[in-house]
Amino acid sequence: MLNRTYDSQVCSIARTLEVLGERWTLLIVRDAMLGLHRFDEFQHSLGIARNVLTDRLKRLVEAGVLERIAYQQHPPRFEYRLTAVGLELCTPVVGLMHWGDRHLAGPEGLPRLTRHRTCGGQLHSELVCEECGATVDGTDLELPPGPGLRAHPDATAG
Template sequence: MLRRTYDDQVCSIARALEVVGERWTLLIVRDALSGVTRFDGFLARLPIARNVLSDRLTGLVDHGVLERVPYQDRPPRHEYRLTARGRELTPVILALMAWGDRHVPTPSGPPTLVEHAGCGGSVGTRMVCDCCGERVAPEAVVTRPNVAARAPGPAGR
């Protein structure tokens, strides 16, 4: 994935970017969430070079986002399936998609609808306070350092 450029930062976002921050990586995850599992399936949906796709898939497997599962012996072929860790990227993908739909829309509207498989209802991203249950607007969010931000060495990263 990204070459280590965040070594001196104690930042969860920087560490996450080491896993999913390369060009094409989140689009591969997006397609995996849509059901694509095979190398040729990713190639068909993305204008990506074979060697770059291979590198990104290997990185996602190495970081536990995807697992490589054989589906054919002769010649050996594998599928790439999302792990639980990979599925946890769903809200990230949905938030990026919602932001893109709002701020860089296509003339004909959102290209993808997100629905609950159980009932067909629309699924979106919401920020809700776990203490009072209120919906929180982006401008009402504040951050503050945690004790881990001051921890020395690799354990604090």
């Protein structure tokens, strides 16, 4: 995880970075979204050192992003599945992927597509207003203080 904590900041982004802000962690979540579940699968996909992978999986389980499920008793073996909390990460992870697709894709094209499993339609990550249904971009985005920030008058981050 991060070498420093953001305890003094009342900010959901800083809190999220404490859980997901290390590159291997987000790639483990990506691989779990792709259907990998076992330690060896993650290690093979990522080329990550065993001790680093062990630490990242442990932290994701502690944070409630993954659950550790025994699939074999002798010797004990476990797999890692996204929890409901982990599945909610699909939206921001796909949003990061789409940003990378728009700005960093190679000349060969997109590395992966995002499709609706039920009908096959392409998916788009967007901010949509729950009131009027409009798609909102960064120029029309407002981030006013919420009740959690107002409870901390010395907070400088949002």
